[in-house]
Amino acid sequence: MKQIALLGSTGSIGIQTLEVLRLHKEEFSLYAMAFGKNIDRALPLIKEFQPALVVVQDEATKDKLEKEWQGSTILFGSGGLIEASVADQVDVVVNAVMGSIGLPATLKAIEARKTIAIANKETLVTAGHLVMEAARKHNVALLPVDSEHSAIYQSLNGESKKDIHKLIITASGGSFRDKKREELAGVTVEDALNHPNWSMGAKITVDSASMMNKGLEVIEAHWLFDVPYEQIHVILHRESVIHSMVEYVDRSVMAQLGTPDMKVPIQYALTYPKRYSLENTKQLNLEEMATLHFEKMDMDRFPCLRMAYEAGREGGSMTTVLNAANEVAVQLFLEGKISFLEIEQLIQQELSQHKTIHNPDLSTILSIDEETRKRVHLN
Ligand SMILES: NC(=O)C1=CN([C@@H]2O[C@H](COP(=O)(O)OP(=O)(O)OC[C@H]3O[C@@H](n4cnc5c(N)ncnc54)[C@H](OP(=O)(O)O)[C@@H]3O)[C@@H](O)[C@H]2O)C=CC1
Numbered sequence: 412m413k414q415i416a417l418l419g420s421t422g423s424i425g426i427q428t429l430e431v432l433r434l435h436k437e438e439f440s441l442y443a444m445a446f447g448k449n450i451d452r453a454l455p456l457i458k459e460f461q462p463a464l465v466v467v468q469d470e471a472t473k474d475k476l477e478k479e480w481q482g483s484t485i486l487f488g489s490g491g492l493i494e495a496s497v498a499d500q501v502d503v504v505v506n507a508v509m510g511s512i513g514l515p516a517t518l519k520a521i522e523a524r525k526t527i528a529i530a531n532k533e534t535l536v537t538a539g540h541l542v543m544e545a546a547r548k549h550n551v552a553l554l555p556v557d558s559e560h561s562a563i564y565q566s567l568n569g570e571s572k573k574d575i576h577k578l579i580i581t582a583s584g585g586s587f588r589d590k591k592r593e594e595l596a597g598v599t600v601e602d603a604l605n606h607p608n609w610s611m612g613a614k615i616t617v618d619s620a621s622m623m624n625k626g627l628e629v630i631e632a633h634w635l636f637d638v639p640y641e642q643i644h645v646i647l648h649r650e651s652v653i654h655s656m657v658e659y660v661d662r663s664v665m666a667q668l669g670t671p672d673m674k675v676p677i678q679y680a681l682t683y684p685k686r687y688s689l690e691n692t693k694q695l696n697l698e699e700m701a702t703l704h705f706e707k708m709d710m711d712r713f714p715c716l717r718m719a720y721e722a723g724r725e726g727g728s729m730t731t732v733l734n735a736a737n738e739v740a741v742q743l744f745l746e747g748k749i750s751f752l753e754i755e756q757l758i759q760q761e762l763s764q765h766k767t768i769h770n771p772d773l774s775t776i777l778s779i780d781e782e783t784r785k786r787v788h789l790n
């Protein structure tokens with residue numbers, strides 16, 4: 412029986428992780444679950460899974476939850492996320508919170524030698540060097556949940572790193588893939604949230620629309636697979652059926668395919684290196700599909716992807732700034748305070764004024780993250 416700590420249990424990945432746990436009750440048990448403030452969504456889950464430990468975002472939410480549930484220890488804040496991640500009973504930490512808030516708990520979980528199933532790409536973009544260094548030092552497995560990275564991980568099975576020619580990450584193109592740049596000026600939040608293939612949390616859906624999601628994924632791939640940016644390519648693939656590929660030096664290309672369903676990579680991260688059956692998930696029917704489309708990625712059309720490559724190549728604290736500026740800009744867009752195109756403008760402004768600090772330690776990362784957020788809020 413593997414004991415799970417699930418950070419981000421009420422979100423899109425969190426809910427789907429719980430669906431996977433329900434399918435394999437004899438294999439997995441939920442020891443701890445964390446969420447932000449959404450008690451309405453969390454309470455039925457807490458009652459169903461009865462975790463020993465529940466973590467919420469703040470003390471006010473803790474007080475509110477305690478009035479409705481007394482069956483678990485309830486903690487709050489960043490300290491609570493860390494306690495859930497390092498608890499002796501926990502075998503696997505599923506990090507599915509949104510944003511760089513997941514960083515300190517990830518580092519502590521690695522130090523405590525927990526296996527990490529990582530969906531929380533912002534943590535790797537913010538401080539990939541610290542996470543990977545800690546994982547190497549403590550010999551901890553970081554199992555990707557992000558669909559593209561799971562596909563690459565599966566395509567690398569049994570292969571040698573020196574034989575990789577390039578990683579090919581697929582991008583659906585997001586909600587605005589058929590719009591020209593000049594058509595983006597008046598797009599609404601509702602338009603942006605209308606992803607063609609995936610049902611996901613609001614922030615990542617906007618990131619898909621701006622192509623920042625793919626930019627974050629390029630940086631995520633750089634850290635997870637230790638591959639230089641020159642060997643990481645992005646290709647537009649409308650159907651999200653090929654989840655990503657690896658081209659080897661002998662021109663062989665290995666790919667992982669499937670219907671767009673996050674339960675597949677979530678379950679693979681939980682059962683790796685085994686494969687379990689996955690009930691109620693649509694099989695891929697290529698005859699029905701008939702055609703798959705591929706297009707070259709246009710960096711002028713999608714400047715967020717260009718900015719992510721530039722920040723990644725620059726390295727150091729530049730990707731911390733990229734992530735923090737993006738998180739705040741997307742939040743402002745979702746709150747109706749800025750337009751869609753202002754997201755990229757705010758990020759570019761932050762990147763342009765930042766002087767890179769190379770190999771920053773955790774406290775430097777955290778202060779750059781905080782300063783960037785403050786500046787973008789003030790704009
Ligand atoms: N959704 C998807 O299909 C995919 C997501 N990812 C990545 O996975 C991560 C999660 O994405 P997604 O599930 O879409 O996001 P959601 O917005 O749907 O969920 C975020 C989760 O984090 C919780 N949370 C937010 N703030 C805090 C906090 N301060 N303390 C504790 N918990 C907190 C939320 O709680 P509450 O509900 O209370 O606000 C919620 O449970 C992101 O990094 C995303 O990029 C990667 C690939 C695919």
Ligand SMILES: CC(=O)[C@@H](O)[C@H](O)COP(=O)(O)O
Nearest residue numbers: 557558582583584585619624
């Ligand atoms: C499901 C998943 O992994 C998302 O990150 C997905 O990739 C978003 O789709 P696009 O960013 O390709 O639009």
Ligand SMILES: [Mn+2]
Nearest residue numbers: 557558559628
């Ligand atoms: Mn993805």
